[in-house]
Amino acid sequence: MCGIFAYLNYNVNKERRYIIEVLFNGLRRLEYRGYDSAGISIDDSSSSQQDHINLSPLVFRQEGNIDSLVKSVYEEVAETELNLEASFVVHAGIAHTRWATHGEPSPRNSHPQSSGVDNEFLVVHNGVVTNFEVLKETLVRHGFTFESETDTEVIPKLAKYVFDKTKEGEGYQDVPFSQIVIEVMRHLEGAYALVFKSRHYPNELIACKRGSPLLLGVKDLTTNVNNKASSHNTEFPTKNIQSKEFFFSSDAHAIVEHTKKYLVIEDGEVVHLKEGAVSILKFDYDKAKNNVGLTRPASVQRALSVLEMEVEQINKGSYEHYMQKEIHEQPESLRTTMRGRLIRGGFCKAKSVLLGGLKDHLKTIRRSRRIVCIGCGTSYNAxxxxxxLLEELSGIPVTLEIASDLLDRQGPIYREDTAVFVSQSGETADTLHALQYALDNGALCVGITNTVGSAIARNTHCGIHINAGCEIGVASTKAYTSQIVVMAMLALAVGDDTISSQLRREAIIDGLFDLPNKVKEVLKLDQEMKDLAEQLMAEQSLLVFGRGYNFATALEGALKVKEVALTHSEGILAGEMKHGPLALVDENLSIFVIATHDACFRLVLFSKQQSVIQQLHARKGRLIVMCSKGESSLVCPGVSVRVIEVPQVEDCLQPVINIIPLQLLAYHLTVLRGLNVDQPRNLAKSVTTQ
Structure with missing residues (x-):
């Protein structure tokens, strides 16, 4: 998705060069989200006295990557002889990376979008304005002309229209910037995160959101200088604190290197930065739709939170790519996910799981008529x-829903249901809409996310934080395996009141404790998977067969190859082989079969997978078989195939082990083909628009 970054320094001298570089670096931290163009806006003045409201802000926009934008900005600066050493006591700059939705990637479609040639109002926007065509027609009738194909351009033009109308009334008085923005919000439909800048309101920034994520970071320079700052000081800055820096960002990665004090902006909140202070107004969309003219919502008080993230987490370290780093971080991400939640027990005490976020709701979950798990993409696969396992230990029917499909058909959700929403970012648009749908229907809603303070984390009744650490590569790896482990712990917690399954639960808990070591072991296949990738480089298609617990592995492994290596890949339930897929098999088709002999895997299923291998081999398919260590002769008797051996663990945990070779295969295929593994074509990290 698109990325927003904004920077405002107050009562602290910063050179234009420094300001520009802060904006560029903020955008670089958001690159992983996916984008095709970028832009920034800064003030056009060399004076430190900021009373020149008639000077238009400068806007720089460029198609392509951020380096292209940087090059074009400095070229233009050189041509215009703009003074990069000019110092600003106060300055507000905005920046954006765009992922094209309305209009092709081009400078004119990039952000910031403007109200007109004088840049009276500028906006950066994430999301989609669904009624932009109606607004555009209205603005055209009032004399506005449009330069871009974007839905965003209606927003700054609407702001100018509102601003101009306020000056026409009798007894005109200056209207605060926040009131202009609130009136704009009253007319917008859809999802958005917005940051406004205007030459009529110099040195002010306003942010607001509805559906798309947005954060405010605050850095108090005065207290830092005096060594009085505390990372747990969560009070908002006031005017008597002299030197501050403020940051708006789509996520925490772009602000953590500047400050750990942040605020997750809620839907409907209007955050106004002016004279070194932060004011927050709460906009009620439904009430405002019925009002005519400017209205001022009530102000609200919010406390700052402290980021639990280090700068080192967003650096690649010794790895070449984020995806590579995150694949190899999985032993530690799994340990972190399980830390403090698995209880070994003591003398005469059973092993158990403690999930603090669910303990008050476990009885309700156990009484559910069914559990509905809802997600998209990788989260659905998890x-x-x-x-x-959830069905086995809970004894409750478990259904799965792709969030968009649930919404499309308005599938039944009942108040006796427990709805479990799985999302790495906690901001996935379809999953959020499905959450609202489930809330409206009275279901108990459980969130499983990797992002503290995300929309799903805030709006569900209870939940579990994955604790996998920040994931920057677009293709999810460590979040996927941590999601599986979290849901296994959920199953253990829900089934904890059943004596008959106690031994089974304890075996799984033992397996969870040992799982990070097994993941370390399977990561040693890195070179072997690179060799396999070299053999598959010229392939145009790959089928992945799995069954039982590892049907999900087949889907997720195929998705990884598809996402980053840009190779057609399909995950197939092995039991469906004869219902169509077998027609594709010949000597030119590469086929990956998952046939691990899991510790508790029913022998009848294992024998069925052996039969699948035999039939695929009989049709001359080019087979790659994943099996448990030492069992290649058992899996493929009399068949000469490429074998990948992996450690054996508890059946329900085997998907965590089995996906890693496929993650490595996808990674190496992509790198060998010279493609961008961290920013695959046409994809974004978090899909926050529909």
Whole structure:
């Protein structure tokens, strides 16, 4: 998705060069989200006295990557002889990375979008304005002309229209910037995160949101200088604190290197930065739709939170790519996910799981008529991997829903249901809409996310934080395996009141404790998977067969190859082989079969997978078989195939082990083909628009 970054320094001298570089670096931290163009806006003045409201802000926009934008900005600066050493006591700059939705990637479609040639109002925007065509027609009738194909351009033009109308009335008085923005919000439909800048309101920034994520970071320079700052000081800055820096960002990655004090902006909040102070107004969309003219919502008080993130987490370290780093971080991400939640027990005490976020709701979950797991993409696959165990230990029917499909058909959700929402970012648009749908229907809603303070984390009744650490590569890896582990712990917690399954639960807990070591072991296949990738480089298609717990592995492995290596890949339930897929098999087709002999895997399923291998081999398919260590002769008797051996763990945990070779395969295929593994074509990290 698109990325927003904004920077305002107050009562602290910063050179224009420094300001520009802060904006550029903020955008670089958001690159992983996916984008095709970028832009920034800064003030056009060399004076430190900021009373020149008639000077238009400068806007720089460029198609392509951020380096292209940087090059074009400095070229233009050189041509215009703009003074990069000019110092600003106060300055407000905005920046954006765009992922094209309305209009092709081009400078004119990039952000910031402007109200007109004088740049009276500028806006950066994430999301989609669904009624932009109606607004555009209205503005055209009032004399506005449009330069871009974007939905965003209606927003700054609407702001100018509102501003101009306020000056026409009798007894005109200056209207605060926040009131202009609130009136604009009253006319917008859809999802958005917005940051406004205007030459009529110099040195002010306003942010607001509805559906798309946005954060405010605050850095108090005065207290830092005096060594009085505390990372747990969560009070908002006031005018008597002299030197501050403020940051708006789509996520925490772009602000953590500047400050750990942040605020997650809620839907409907209007955050106004003016004279070194932060004011927050609460906009009620439904009430405002019925009002005519400017209205001022009530102000609200919010406390700052402290980021639990280090700068080191957003650096690649010794790895070449984020995806590579995150694949190899999985032993530690799994340990962190389980830390403090697995209880070994003591003398005469059973092993158990403690999930603090669920303890007050476990009885309700156990009484549910069914559990509905809802997600998109990789998160859906994680829920699919955990479903057999959740059904086994809870005794409750478990259904799976792709969030968009649930919404499209308005599938039944009842008040006796427990709805589990799985999302790495906690901001996935379809999943959020499905959450609202489930809330409206009275279901108990459980969130499983990797992002503290995300929309899903805030709006569900209870939940579990994955604790996998920040994930920057677009293709999810460590979040996926941590999601499976979290859902396994959910199953253990829900089934904890059943004596008959106690031994089974304890075996799984033992397996969870040992899982990071097993992941370390399977990561040693890195070179072997690179060799396999070299053999598959010229392939145009790859089928992945799995069944039981590892049907999800087949889907997720195929998704990884598809996402980053840009190769057609399809995950197939092995039991469906004869219902169509077998027609594709010949000597030119590469086929990956997952046939691990899991510790509790029913022998009848294992024998069925052996039969699948035999039939695929009989049709001359080019087979790659994943099996448990030492069992290649058992899996493929009399068949000469490429074998990948992995450690054996508890059946319900085997998907965590089995996906890693496929993650490595996808990574190496992508790198060998010279593609961008961290920013695959046409994809974004977090899909926050529909």
């Amino acid at each position: 829920a699919l991997a955990a479903r057999p």
